[in-house]
Amino acid sequence: MIHDILIHNGLLVTMDKDSRIIEKGAVLIKNGEIADLGPESDLIDADAGRKIDASGKIIMPGLINCHPHLPMTMFRGLADDLPLDVWLNEHIFPAEASQVNPGSAAQWSLHACREMLLGGITTCCDGYFHEDHVVKAIHESGIRAIAAQGVIDFPAPGVPDPGENIAAARNFVEATKDISSIITPSIFCHSPYTCSEATLTAAKQAADDLGVLFQIHVAETKNERNMIQDLGNRSIVQYLNEIGLLDKNTLMIHAVWIDDNDMEMIYQSGAGVAHCPESNMKLASGICPAAKLIEKGVRVGLGTDGCASNNDLDLFAEMDTAAKLQKVALLDPCAMDAKTTVQTATIRGAAALGLDGVTGSIQKGKQADIILVDTDKPHLIPMFDVYSSLVYSAKSSDVDLVMVQGRVLVQKGRLL
Amino acid sequence: MIHDILIHNGLLVTMDKDSRIIEKGAVLIKNGEIADLGPESDLIDADAGRKIDASGKIIMPGLINCHPHLPMTMFRGLADDLPLDVWLNEHIFPAEASQVNPGSAAQWSLHACREMLLGGITTCCDGYFHEDHVVKAIHESGIRAIAAQGVIDFPAPGVPDPGENIAAARNFVEATKDISSIITPSIFCHSPYTCSEATLTAAKQAADDLGVLFQIHVAETKNERNMIQDLGNRSIVQYLNEIGLLDKNTLMIHAVWIDDNDMEMIYQSGAGVAHCPESNMKLASGICPAAKLIEKGVRVGLGTDGCASNNDLDLFAEMDTAAKLQKVALLDPCAMDAKTTVQTATIRGAAALGLDGVTGSIQKGKQADIILVDTDKPHLIPMFDVYSSLVYSAKSSDVDLVMVQGRVLVQKGRLL
Numbered sequence: 001m002i003h004d005i006l007i008h009n010g011l012l013v014t015m016d017k018d019s020r021i022i023e024k025g026a027v028l029i030k031n032g033e034i035a036d037l038g039p040e041s042d043l044i045d046a047d048a049g050r051k052i053d054a055s056g057k058i059i060m061p062g063l064i065n066c067h068p069h070l071p072m073t074m075f076r077g078l079a080d081d082l083p084l085d086v087w088l089n090e091h092i093f094p095a096e097a098s099q100v101n102p103g104s105a106a107q108w109s110l111h112a113c114r115e116m117l118l119g120g121i122t123t124c125c126d127g128y129f130h131e132d133h134v135v136k137a138i139h140e141s142g143i144r145a146i147a148a149q150g151v152i153d154f155p156a157p158g159v160p161d162p163g164e165n166i167a168a169a170r171n172f173v174e175a176t177k178d179i180s181s182i183i184t185p186s187i188f189c190h191s192p193y194t195c196s197e198a199t200l201t202a203a204k205q206a207a208d209d210l211g212v213l214f215q216i217h218v219a220e221t222k223n224e225r226n227m228i229q230d231l232g233n234r235s236i237v238q239y240l241n242e243i244g245l246l247d248k249n250t251l252m253i254h255a256v257w258i259d260d261n262d263m264e265m266i267y268q269s270g271a272g273v274a275h276c277p278e279s280n281m282k283l284a285s286g287i288c289p290a291a292k293l294i295e296k297g298v299r300v301g302l303g304t305d306g307c308a309s310n311n312d313l314d315l316f317a318e319m320d321t322a323a324k325l326q327k328v329a330l331l332d333p334c335a336m337d338a339k340t341t342v343q344t345a346t347i348r349g350a351a352a353l354g355l356d357g358v359t360g361s362i363q364k365g366k367q368a369d370i371i372l373v374d375t376d377k378p379h380l381i382p383m384f385d386v387y388s389s390l391v392y393s394a395k396s397s398d399v400d401l402v403m404v405q406g407r408v409l410v411q412k413g414r415l416l
Numbered sequence: 417m418i419h420d421i422l423i424h425n426g427l428l429v430t431m432d433k434d435s436r437i438i439e440k441g442a443v444l445i446k447n448g449e450i451a452d453l454g455p456e457s458d459l460i461d462a463d464a465g466r467k468i469d470a471s472g473k474i475i476m477p478g479l480i481n482c483h484p485h486l487p488m489t490m491f492r493g494l495a496d497d498l499p500l501d502v503w504l505n506e507h508i509f510p511a512e513a514s515q516v517n518p519g520s521a522a523q524w525s526l527h528a529c530r531e532m533l534l535g536g537i538t539t540c541c542d543g544y545f546h547e548d549h550v551v552k553a554i555h556e557s558g559i560r561a562i563a564a565q566g567v568i569d570f571p572a573p574g575v576p577d578p579g580e581n582i583a584a585a586r587n588f589v590e591a592t593k594d595i596s597s598i599i600t601p602s603i604f605c606h607s608p609y610t611c612s613e614a615t616l617t618a619a620k621q622a623a624d625d626l627g628v629l630f631q632i633h634v635a636e637t638k639n640e641r642n643m644i645q646d647l648g649n650r651s652i653v654q655y656l657n658e659i660g661l662l663d664k665n666t667l668m669i670h671a672v673w674i675d676d677n678d679m680e681m682i683y684q685s686g687a688g689v690a691h692c693p694e695s696n697m698k699l700a701s702g703i704c705p706a707a708k709l710i711e712k713g714v715r716v717g718l719g720t721d722g723c724a725s726n727n728d729l730d731l732f733a734e735m736d737t738a739a740k741l742q743k744v745a746l747l748d749p750c751a752m753d754a755k756t757t758v759q760t761a762t763i764r765g766a767a768a769l770g771l772d773g774v775t776g777s778i779q780k781g782k783q784a785d786i787i788l789v790d791t792d793k794p795h796l797i798p799m800f801d802v803y804s805s806l807v808y809s810a811k812s813s814d815v816d817l818v819m820v821q822g823r824v825l826v827q828k829g830r831l832l
Contacts, residue, residue: 076797077804081753115794222747281740282808284749311808312795321737324697328741331638333700337497378531379728381492388493392698392727397813 003049005029005406008040010054010372013386015061015346015361019339021386025059029368032406037362056376057400058386060342061361062122062369063315064349066274067253067303070109070126070134071100076307084221084283092308100157105130106137113141114415115313119396122369122404123360125251125274125303125353127188127215129157135176138183142409144369146353147176148188148215151203153195166202173210182367182405184212184355191217192236193227197243204245213249213354215274216240219262220254221285237262246271251352253303254279255293256286263289263296272299272352275344277322279305291326291335294348301349302341315345316396323391338387368406373398374413419465421445421822424456426470426788429802431477431762431777435755437802441475445784448822453778472792473816474802476758477777478538478560478785479731480765482690483669483719486525486542486550487516492723500637500699508724516573521546522553529557530831531729535812538785538820539776541667541690541719541769543604543631545573551592554599558825560785562769563592564604564631567619569611582618589626598783598821600771604631608652609643613659620661629665629770631690632656635678636670637701653678662687667768669719671709672702679705679712688715688768691760693738695721707742707751710764717765718757731761732812739807754803784822789814790829 005028012025014037026043028036036043079091105128116124127148128134138145149172150156151165159168169187176185187207189195195203200216207214219225219236231239237258240246248270255266255273266273275290294300302322304313319341326336340348350360359369373390375383377398383389402410409416421444428441430453442459444452452459495507521544532540543564544550554561565588566572567581575584585603592601603623605611611619616632623630635641635652647655653674656662664686671682671689682689691706710716718738720729735757742752756764766776775785789806791799793814799805818826825832 074798077800077809078798080801080804080808081750084749087749111794111797118794278736278740281744282749284743284747284751286747287744311804314795314811317733317736317811320694320733321740324694324737325741325744327700328697328703331700331702333500333503333698334497335700378527378534379730381527382490382494384493385496388496388727392496393493395730395733395811395813397811 004047005050005052006043006046006048007052007054007059007370008044010057010059011386012037012362013058013060014363015343016363027059027362027370029406032368034362034364034366034368036364052401054372056374058373058375058390059362060371060373061346061359062371062402062404063120063345064301064353064360065116065121065124065304065313065315066251066301066349066352067276067305068112068116068124068126068313069128069306070112070124070137071105071128071130072306072308073112073115074099074104074108076311078308080311096157100129102130102133102158106133109134109137110141112307112313113138113143117141117143117402117409118399118413118415119314119316120371120373120399120402121313121315122371122402123350123355125215127186129159131172132175135179135183139180142404142407144182144359144404146184146186146213148186148213149173150188150190151195151199152190153199165199166206169203170206170210173212186213186215188215192240193224197230200245201243207249213251214245215251215253216245218252218255219257222257224257235259235262237265241265241269249354254285254288256280256288258289263293263298266293267296267298272301274303274352275300275322276303276305277325278318279309281321281325283309287325287329290322291330294340299348299352300344301352302344314396316394319345319391338385338391341391342387368403370403371399372401374400420463421466421468422459422462422464423468423470423475423786424460426473426475427802428453428778429474429476430779431759432779443475443778443786445822448784450778450780450782450784452780468817470788472790474789474791474806475778476787476789477762477775478787478818478820479536479761480717480769480776481532481537481540481720481729481731482667482717482765482768483692483721484528484532484540484542484729485544485722486528486540486553487521487544487546488722488724489528489531490515490520490524492727494724496727512573516545518546518549518574522549525550525553526557528723528729529554529559533557533559533818533825534815534829534831535730535732536787536789536815536818537729537731538787538818539766539771541631543602545575547588548591551595551599555596558820558823560598560775560820562600562602562629564602564629565589566604566606567611567615568606569615581615582622585619586622586626589628600628602629602631607633608656609640613646616661617659623665629667630661631667631669632661634668634671635673638673640673651675651678653681657681657685665770670696670701670704672696672704674705679709679714682709683712683714688717690719690768691716691738692719692721693741694734695725697737697741699725703741703745706738707746710756715764715768716760717768718760730812732810735761735807754801754807757807758803784819786819787815788817790816
């Protein structure tokens with residue numbers, strides 16, 4: 001049975017819409033849900049079977065990784081510092097063909113979930129192949145997840161006949177939707193350059209029919225538009241918009257090569273964006289105008305991308321890089337300030353995934369996806385502003401405790 | 417007394433000129449010096465009072481931080497995400513005026529040295545004011561250092577009369593040179609926009625007379641050339657070269673706004689460069705063409721810059737960012753490959769400081785500045801290439817053991 005839990009005596013960073021911070025705060029958790037929060041003095045006598053003393057620690061919502069490709073953890077560091085075509089065609093694609101199977105997908109997804117939990121990530125939004133086996137690993141780990149079966153117009157792991165790709169995705173969603181209250185199925189079209197218009201629209205139709213999130217890589221590289229047939233004078237975003245792919249149930253991943261018109265179109269469509277700056281840098285793809293998208297009102301979350309192109313699943317490092325990259329790209333030190341950056345890794349990320357009613361901030365009625373960050377480290381002293389400390393100084397290794405839906409999965413920096 | 421030490425059974429990454437890696441390697445240390453190294457089987461019977469089993473760990477040279485401003489650790493996170501003039505004039509300068517004194521400079525320098533040692537940094541090249549007190553902290557910490565007294569044409573902490581700045585620097589060098597075999601004095605002119613030509617040349621003359629390294633911030637921001645009087649049609653690098661400031665005993669810090677002619681001039685002069693990408697990003701200064709400088713043959717080392725502008729002293733994070741930033745800036749995934757990046761944090765950094773005869777690689781006759789990196793972490797599994805793992809996946813918190821001149825200062829990730 002799950003005890004009621006009181007986390008108290010910590011610096012409570014709620015990430016709610018008022019960005020409320022309570023210096024000596026407490027959170028009461030009942031049945032995996034946040035039942036109350038406030039100053040410690042108001043809650044200290046609450047009836048809770050377990051009390052967690054968070055003195056010297058930051059209490060904050062768990063981080064949200066909008067794009068990890070979990071099984072690709074097996075390819076961490078397999079091939080780096082190479083031209084994109086050599087990297088893909090001579091290393092990643094052959095490795096995927098020979099090494100991705102149900103067993104390896106599950107094994108490395110579990111490994112990935114453990115790495116994420118240790119680093120304070122409580123929700124991930126995955127997309128890959130053999131996703132039914134990925135889901136088994138997610139379930140075992142206890143992390144919250146959106147999990148999507150991949151759709152691509154090539155033979156793929158588990159789907160040798162591309163003609164079956166939509167049916168496989170539909171079957172995956174049906175088979176997954178009742179496994180766990182914290183795992184939500186989804187459909188993930190690889191990209192507009194690897195899927196025909198017919199595939200793209202059929203996959204989006206399937207996602208709409210089933211009421212699930214539709215994910216797609218969009219405008220990642222400069223050369224991408226050359227790879228898309230029948231694009232004509234349209235931008236990639238315009239193309240996807242015209243064929244009905246962009247709406248509030250769509251997550252666009254990368255969105256690097258987009259202009260002001262594209263940004264307006266994304267905003268109007270209501271689609272969310274998964275921003276993966278470290279992957280975009282390492283693969284030399286380019287720089288997503290994330291600060292502009294956020295300013296416009298687009299729901300932007302942060303993602304690590306897979307371990308073949310980052311090479312880790314560390315959102316603390318990603319926050320630091322995300323903030324600094326926007327500043328140098330715009331030559332504006334005010335761009336992507338620390339608070340906004342923490343939001344992209346928490347509440348904005350949750351919103352991009354459509355999960356902001358459930359997680360992403362510490363608010364009454366939300367699920368208790370909460371982490372404690374230990375501030376008793378030389379690199380976190382002094383601390384003038386908690387958002388600055390979290391973005392520019394904190395490391396994933398400072399995460400002390402992690403709970404998902406009130407269930408403690410990491411304690412004293414170790415997996416339970 | 418210091419025992420002879422044998423480190424054995426680890427993955428030995430020498431960073432020597434042949435980039436030799438020994439899968440099951442060992443290093444024998446006598447009197448703080450590397451007496452021998454090779455496959456474990458050749459050395460295991462060596463007579464050593466202490467044996468350190470490095471199984472599951474990388475044995476590598478300690479990292480070299482070419483630019484930390486140690487006392488500024490007290491300003492970590494004091495003021496972030498602000499326009500440069502507001503940041504400097506309304507926050508950093510007033511804080512320096514009111515809070516930097518001999519006691520605080522020593523206290524926060526010790527704090528900084530501890531942070532660096534925990535993160536695997538065994539050498540730093542500092543420059544600030546009250547540097548005699550900084551040196552006391554460096555000495556207490558046991559880290560190897562170049563320590564420079566600052567020179568600036570304004571009243572500075574400890575030097576209220578700018579007319580005394582050169583004399584103060586000379587006195588500092590004389591008073592510091594015999595304190596410790598691992599602390600080398602130096603002179604640090606703040607910049608061409610805060611020092612007159614007369615000050616710049618007098619400071620360089622003093623450095624040459626005393627046979628010490630001359631350091632200077634150069635071409636950090638786009639606006640810098642507007643701030644320099646009498647620059648005329650010359651670039652900043654050209655100006656410094658013409659007044660005799662650039663030679664092999666000069667360390668240029670930042671070097672962001674330089675063109676091909678400047679790069680050629682730097683190369684011909686023999687000057688070294690301290691590349692501080694995270695600071696340049698966070699302050700929105702710009703991007704140093706580090707990969708081009710390295711290709712040209714310039715000695716380029718890596719620096720964190722002070723904690724007011726980074727906000728940490730973490731060279732593992734800096735390596736990751738340095739590699740990724742060059743790739744995205746050049747839209748070339750091959751730029752700044754992982755091995756080159758590790759070199760900038762080790763042997764190339766040592767060379768930039770003129771210390772490559774002493775430290776920066778694991779070679780017979782060099783000082784035993786060595787670290788062990790624990791690879792038994794989810795984010796370091798799998799490991800296909802050790803340089804990739806060190807740059808793209810390892811964290812400063814993976815550092816297990818740190819020794820400077822054979823003296824163990826960090827063990828099991830904790831300061832002794």
